[in-house]
Amino acid sequence: xPPRTRFAPSPTGYLHIGSVRTALYAWLYARRHGxxxxxxxxxxxxxRSTQEAVDAILNGLDWLGLDADEGPIYQTQRxxxxxxxxxxxxxxxxxxxxxxxxxxxxxxxxxxxxxxxKPRYDGRCRSGDRVRGDVEPVVRFKNPLxxxxxxxxxxxxxxxxxxxxxxxxxxxxxxxxxxxxFTVVVDDADMRITHVIRGDDHVNNTPRQIxxxxxxxxxxxxxxxxxxxxxxDGAKLSKRHGAVNVLEYRAMGFLPQALLNYLLRLGWSHGDxxxxxxxxxxRLFDLDKVSRSAASFDPMKxxxxxxxxxxxxxxxxxxxxxxxxxxAQGVDPASGPPLELTVEALRERSQTILEMAEQAHCYYEEYxxxxxxxxxxxxxxxxxxxxxxxxxxFGALDDWSESATxxxxxxxxxxxxxxxxxxxxxxxxxxxxxxxxPGIGVTxxxxxxARTLERIDxxxxxxxxRGQ
RNA sequence: GCUCCCUUCGUCUAGCGGUCUAGGACGCCGCCCUCUCAAGGCGGAAACACGAGUUCGAGUCUCGUAGGGAGCGCCA
Numbered sequence: 001x002p003p004r005t006r007f008a009p010s011p012t013g014y015l016h017i018g019s020v021r022t023a024l025y026a027w028l029y030a031r032r033h034g035x036x037x038x039x040x041x042x043x044x045x046x047x048r049s050t051q052e053a054v055d056a057i058l059n060g061l062d063w064l065g066l067d068a069d070e071g072p073i074y075q076t077q078r079x080x081x082x083x084x085x086x087x088x089x090x091x092x093x094x095x096x097x098x099x100x101x102x103x104x105x106x107x108x109x110x111x112x113x114x115x116x117x118k119p120r121y122d123g124r125c126r127s128g129d130r131v132r133g134d135v136e137p138v139v140r141f142k143n144p145l146x147x148x149x150x151x152x153x154x155x156x157x158x159x160x161x162x163x164x165x166x167x168x169x170x171x172x173x174x175x176x177x178x179x180x181x182f183t184v185v186v187d188d189a190d191m192r193i194t195h196v197i198r199g200d201d202h203v204n205n206t207p208r209q210i211x212x213x214x215x216x217x218x219x220x221x222x223x224x225x226x227x228x229x230x231x232x233d234g235a236k237l238s239k240r241h242g243a244v245n246v247l248e249y250r251a252m253g254f255l256p257q258a259l260l261n262y263l264l265r266l267g268w269s270h271g272d273x274x275x276x277x278x279x280x281x282x283r284l285f286d287l288d289k290v291s292r293s294a295a296s297f298d299p300m301k302x303x304x305x306x307x308x309x310x311x312x313x314x315x316x317x318x319x320x321x322x323x324x325x326x327x328a329q330g331v332d333p334a335s336g337p338p339l340e341l342t343v344e345a346l347r348e349r350s351q352t353i354l355e356m357a358e359q360a361h362c363y364y365e366e367y368x369x370x371x372x373x374x375x376x377x378x379x380x381x382x383x384x385x386x387x388x389x390x391x392x393x394f395g396a397l398d399d400w401s402e403s404a405t406x407x408x409x410x411x412x413x414x415x416x417x418x419x420x421x422x423x424x425x426x427x428x429x430x431x432x433x434x435x436x437x438p439g440i441g442v443t444x445x446x447x448x449x450a451r452t453l454e455r456i457d458x459x460x461x462x463x464x465x466r467g468q
Numbered sequence: 469g470c471u472c473c474c475u476u477c478g479u480c481u482a483g484c485g486g487u488c489u490a491g492g493a494c495g496c497c498g499c500c501c502u503c504u505c506a507a508g509g510c511g512g513a514a515a516c517a518c519g520a521g522u523u524c525g526a527g528u529c530u531c532g533u534a535g536g537g538a539g540c541g542c543c544a
Binding site for chain 2: 008009010012042043044045047048102105109112113114115116117118119120138156159161162165166167169170172173174175177179180181183184199200201202203204205225227228230232234236262265266267268269271272273274291292293294295296297298300301302303304305307311346348349350359374378409410413419420421422423424425427428429434435436437438439440443
């Protein structure tokens with residue numbers, strides 16, 4: 001039977017980087033085994049769920065290419081169904097109304113803590129004889145009082161829970177709306193989910209959910225609980241550690257396949273392989289290689305993975321991304337060399353598309369000012385005659401190709417009896433405003449003849465002004 | 469406090485009783501290449517949390533200790 005997995009975020013904020021890994025694993029597992037992956041929006045908390053959050057989640061998943069076979073399914077659309085199941089449970093005496101007030105519950109918890117026990121509901125309404133009219137009751141699930149629940153987790157192995165440790169959890173609020181632990185069971189059952197892949201902050205909920213499946217007469221799915229992702233300092237991953245919102249990674253110029261690759265490797269391995277194509281991820285992923293311990297998010301390695309993918313990405317993808325990034329920065333991509341050229345020149349020296357765009361600026365518009373350190377080091381009075389030679393030779397050059405321009409630079413160096421670096425570096429600073437760029441021939445092509453001449457003049461003015 | 473989980477270089481990890489003087493990757497350091505920056509190549513420093521036990525033999529199995537994490541909501 002092909003597996004059916006699901007990703008079930010609650011729309012109370014942006015799409016978190018940790019959630020994305022969960023989604024990725026669920027998606028990959030379905031793809032790997034020829035199954036289906038379903039997206040379900042868990043919006044039963046109407047106080048906190050927002051449309052903006054739903055959009056952010058949808059946009060994020062769309063950007064990453066984690067396409068769902070079914071959904072998005074909204075839980076708020078299924079209230080009728082939950083009501084139906086709830087009534088059935090009530091009729092079958094597998095759930096009951098609880099008339100305890102919040103004050104009573106609080107006192108109960110405090111007392112349990114005092115006795116050194118786990119704070120839990122003591123089941124005082126379980127027998128159904130505390131009915132009263134002045135309190136809108138909640139509905140609680142009748143958890144078995146004894147015995148144990150065995151969870152054979154696909155990543156953590158066997159975990160045994162004692163039913164005596166579990167209390168009767170609320171499955172419907174006093175306003176009648178269902179709660180998470182109930183809707184998740186009804187949905188996973190109705191949607192015939194075979195593998196629940198989720199964060200391991202849910203392990204402690206699992207035994208109660210399994211009990212509910214049994215109460216419903218449905219075989220529980222298999223579970224795979226993924227360890228958490230921590231920040232570089234080992235603490236819970238938060239904004240302090242950089243972006244946790246996936247959409248920010250798009251803005252920062254990360255490739256979706258790179259982010260996926262990094263997240264995939266954070267907690268899963270395939271021998272020594274670090275870089276995976278989308279195709280390889282789908283072919284190679286499986287739950288048995290998922291690590292059991294929490295991992296720390298390392299932004300430096302993400303950068304490296306992104307760079308690897310930039311080097312491997314199809315040119316069209318990079319051109320599209322660079323165009324978008326330049327436009328976002330107010331630079332007109334049409335006012336310089338073809339983007340293909342720029343991409344090929346910069347892809348090996350860019351860790352992000354944002355970085356690539358910053359390096360590309362000077363090929364599309366005048367650079368603001370010379371980098372001070374670079375100018376001081378290379379635009380010295382001794383460079384003057386070299387720049388003059390270059391100005392003259394370039395002015396007479398018609399074949400503005402990489403090889404032809406490169407030859408001009410070499411000839412000037414020979415003519416003056418200096419090393420290539422003594423010519424290329426001042427020229428590079430003149431052309432780009434800084435001391436680092438692609439090879440000098442490529443840089444000349446990117447800048448173009450007209451701008452080259454202008455910028456050499458500009459550099460000469462700088463040298464002169466400096467000499468005084 | 470109670471329940472559950474986790475523990476190999478700083479970080480991600482390989483390791484599924486002998487092949488481990490513990491391998492790879494990021495980062496770091498050095499060298500090479502070189503017109504700069506990258507990329508690439510070569511080399512280096514860097515780890516089995518601790519203690520018992522099982523076994524001829526333990527990073528690998530068991531138990532304890534320590535440390536870390538999660539959960540204990542009319543949140544999901």
